[in-house]
Structures are given as C-alpha cells and as structure tokens.
Amino acid sequence: MIRTRLATFAWSLAGGVALTSAPVGLVTGQGLRVSAETRSFITVDTPVVALVHVRVIDGKGSPAQDDQTVLIEHGIITAVGGSVAIPSGAQSLDLTGRSVFPGLVMLHEHLFYTMLGSATWFVLNQEPFSFPRLYLAGGATTIRTGGSVEPYTDLNLKAAIDSGRIPGPDIDITGPYLNGPGLPGIYQMHALRGAAAARKMVDYWAELGVTSFKAYTNLTRTELKAAIDATHAHGLKITGHLCSVTFREAARLGIDDLEHGLLVSTDFVPGKAPDQCPAGAQVDSSLLALDLASAPVNELIQELVSHKVAITSTLPVFETFAPHRPRLVEGALDAMSTDAQIRYFDSRSLIAESADSTNLVLLRKEMAFERAFAQAGGLLLAGSDPTGYGGVVAGFADQREIELLVEAGFTPLEAIQVATSNGARYLKRETRIGSITAGLLADLVVVRGDPTTNIRDIENVELVFKRGVGYDPARLIESVRGHVGVN
Numbered sequence: 001m002i003r004t005r006l007a008t009f010a011w012s013l014a015g016g017v018a019l020t021s022a023p024v025g026l027v028t029g030q031g032l033r034v035s036a037e038t039r040s041f042i043t044v045d046t047p048v049v050a051l052v053h054v055r056v057i058d059g060k061g062s063p064a065q066d067d068q069t070v071l072i073e074h075g076i077i078t079a080v081g082g083s084v085a086i087p088s089g090a091q092s093l094d095l096t097g098r099s100v101f102p103g104l105v106m107l108h109e110h111l112f113y114t115m116l117g118s119a120t121w122f123v124l125n126q127e128p129f130s131f132p133r134l135y136l137a138g139g140a141t142t143i144r145t146g147g148s149v150e151p152y153t154d155l156n157l158k159a160a161i162d163s164g165r166i167p168g169p170d171i172d173i174t175g176p177y178l179n180g181p182g183l184p185g186i187y188q189m190h191a192l193r194g195a196a197a198a199r200k201m202v203d204y205w206a207e208l209g210v211t212s213f214k215a216y217t218n219l220t221r222t223e224l225k226a227a228i229d230a231t232h233a234h235g236l237k238i239t240g241h242l243c244s245v246t247f248r249e250a251a252r253l254g255i256d257d258l259e260h261g262l263l264v265s266t267d268f269v270p271g272k273a274p275d276q277c278p279a280g281a282q283v284d285s286s287l288l289a290l291d292l293a294s295a296p297v298n299e300l301i302q303e304l305v306s307h308k309v310a311i312t313s314t315l316p317v318f319e320t321f322a323p324h325r326p327r328l329v330e331g332a333l334d335a336m337s338t339d340a341q342i343r344y345f346d347s348r349s350l351i352a353e354s355a356d357s358t359n360l361v362l363l364r365k366e367m368a369f370e371r372a373f374a375q376a377g378g379l380l381l382a383g384s385d386p387t388g389y390g391g392v393v394a395g396f397a398d399q400r401e402i403e404l405l406v407e408a409g410f411t412p413l414e415a416i417q418v419a420t421s422n423g424a425r426y427l428k429r430e431t432r433i434g435s436i437t438a439g440l441l442a443d444l445v446v447v448r449g450d451p452t453t454n455i456r457d458i459e460n461v462e463l464v465f466k467r468g469v470g471y472d473p474a475r476l477i478e479s480v481r482g483h484v485g486v487n
C-alpha cells in the first residue's frame, strides 16, 4: 500500500500523464529519444549491430539456418545470410549457441490482470507498470490488446511507450468492450443498447486513437453489424468474443477475427435463440458432443475461411481452467504480488480437487480445431489473454501460447510463424514487422538454445530488440517483481 502511494506521489510530482507526450532527453545510438528510465534497460545501443554465428528462425516458416549473420543498421534489418560483410564500426555480438526469431506479434493481450473479488466478482486490475515491461521482456514487440477497461490509460501508455518515456511493445489499442447488458459481476464494462449506440462508441474511441475494436458476448446481430460497419468506415478492424451471435452469423456480417476459437462458439447449441447468449454449461455440452471431423464443423471452418475471418488462439487462459496441467513458471510467480499468488493457487486447487475434467477435454478439442482451421487455409493468430481467474501473466503467457501450439500439433517453425508473421499479416504490417527479412524493422528476440528442437527454449530470452535497440529482459522482469495484481 505504502509503495503504491509513494509511486502515485512521485507520478504527480513528475507531472503525471501530461509528460507522456513531452520530448524526452536521451538519444540512443539508433537515434531514438528515450527517458533515463527506459535507457536503464537498454544494453545494445549502437547504430550498426551485427548478430553473428546465430541460428535464424525467420518467422515465415522456412527451415532454421545455422551460423548466420543478421545486420542491423539504424533500426532496420539490412542483411541476413551466411556471408554478410560487416561494416567497420559495427558492434558484433557473437551469438554461438543462440537462436534469433522475429519479435512476437501477439493479438489477444490486455493491460490488466484479473483479481477475483469473490466467486462472483471479477475485478480487472490495470497493470500500467508491470505489463508493458513483461510483454517486452517476453519477446512481444507488437501487441494488440483484446479489449480495454481503462481505455484512457491504455492510450496514454501507448503514447508514453512511443515517445520513449517507458519501455514496452508497440501497441494497437482495442477500445472498450462493445457489449450489451447482461454480464452480472463485471462492473467495468459499459452496456450499450441499440445500433446507434454501437456506432457512437466506435466513432468516439476511433477519434481518440483506438485502432481496433472488440465485440463481446451480449450484442444483438443488429448492434454487431452497426459496430462492424462503423469500424470499417474508420479503416480499422474488429474482432469478437461472441456468444449471443454465432460465428457463422458474424462471418456473414463481416467480422474480421474471432477470439478464442471453438470453445466460445455457440453455433452448435441445439435450439439456440437468436441474439441470446446461452448458458456456459449449454455451450460446453454442445462442444463435448461435437465430432471435430464431422461435416458441420468442416462447413463452419470453410465458411470462416471463405469470409477471410481470422481466429485468435488463446490457449494459455484455457489451460488455467483445466486440471492436470503444469503450474505457472517460477518467473511468472515471482512477478506476481503475494495476494495474486494466493488467489491463483486457491483457484487452481479448487480445479484440481474437483473431479471435473471437462475443461481438459475442451482444451484438447480447441487445439484440434485450431489445427484444422489452419490446415484449411485459415489465418490463425496467437494471443495469451491474461484474464480468466488470473494466472496468465504478460510475456510469460505469450511464450506459453507458442509451446501450447506445438502441443496442438504445429511444428515449432509453424507455431513461431503463427505468433509472428501471421499477426503482422492480420495487422497489414508484414512489410514492416513479423519476419527476419532485409528491409524490415529490427524487432528481434535472441534466445539461448534452439526452439526448433526444444520449444521451451523460447523462454530463454537473452535480448529483445525493438527497432534495433536491445533491451535486457532480466532487468525488465526484475524491475516489476511482485507487481502483477497491484499495478
């Protein structure tokens, strides 16, 4: 408590958010302005950097290439290959035994963390201090948030990161959840009513700088259609975590992306009433009864693919609800406050003690669905979704998502592709980010080991480059120890 008050005091002394857009003093070797605070996490800062003797995983699915050189000049990748001339004056980093892959492009992130108030209360705690650092430390150099509960905070954080004041990833801010009434226990969401209200919300937040929208569980088809059209009129994209509207209906209305995949689809609920969100148990039983190899599932996948609707995989949040799964890694636990750790372990033991393995079966079904969707030509995206009951921690969970994609049957190269160039394609930024290609921004992750043979090596992050500036992940993580759940 004292720590929080002191931080608030220091923040107001510093001028609060008014400073987020003010120019900051120090200039990095790459010519970027950063604050002294941001500078303290930077370990590689020369205009020209050569990564030598490194294994390259390009993010496009090509086989990994050993003993390569990646040349970075002024924030841009200028050459990749086995024999690259290194300009004099370049800083050479010998990365023998290391692999490099593109900075992760993760599309279902949040700048908040769930603290259960009670069994029926959800409190979504904004994490403005810890989460931007943890995303960057985990290798996520670009994130799209998947819905906001403090959109003004999110927009100010983005501005603070973009100006170099605080360390963090590039962020596409998704506006506040577009939802109708009917979500008891969540008091941080506005409940809109009617198509005009949906349009008004989209217009308001798009004008303030939000670059993505998300429809939630209790909208009518008319409201969803109005939100889709308004979003597209701003040249932006809209995704959904739907329930009242089925996937097929949403695809036909023109939605761009669907979050979570099969496990939130109400397409298979017998006798589903239009515009009504069925109870969770009804959705679960419809999915348990579903044969993934059956024609209705195939037809739904075909419909999504033909309408170019992407699916965002969020396996880490589903994993927390399933029994007999590994617990959080030590690093993530260390980042959490004691209170957040206790709540996590309490919920986890309730799940372990109940004999109910429904969520384990559903997790496996979701994995199979994501494989089938990708194999049918669908654009699969990756995210961590730090929600649920907690226990999904920025950065760490993004690495976990990639490991779970491998468990789902993707090769490590494919899983990394989903979490890098697929995300860039969705954001229409594949000529700037998402792969290790000459001409693209030098957003890169260096890990010890070889994730193509042991995917868990993606956890061994040694260096994260954003625009050619190298950040120390250990220092970033250490700086937020005990903060997740608090701020």
Ligand SMILES: [Zn+2]
Pocket: 108, 110, 146, 147, 385, 386, 387
């Ligand atoms: Zn979410």
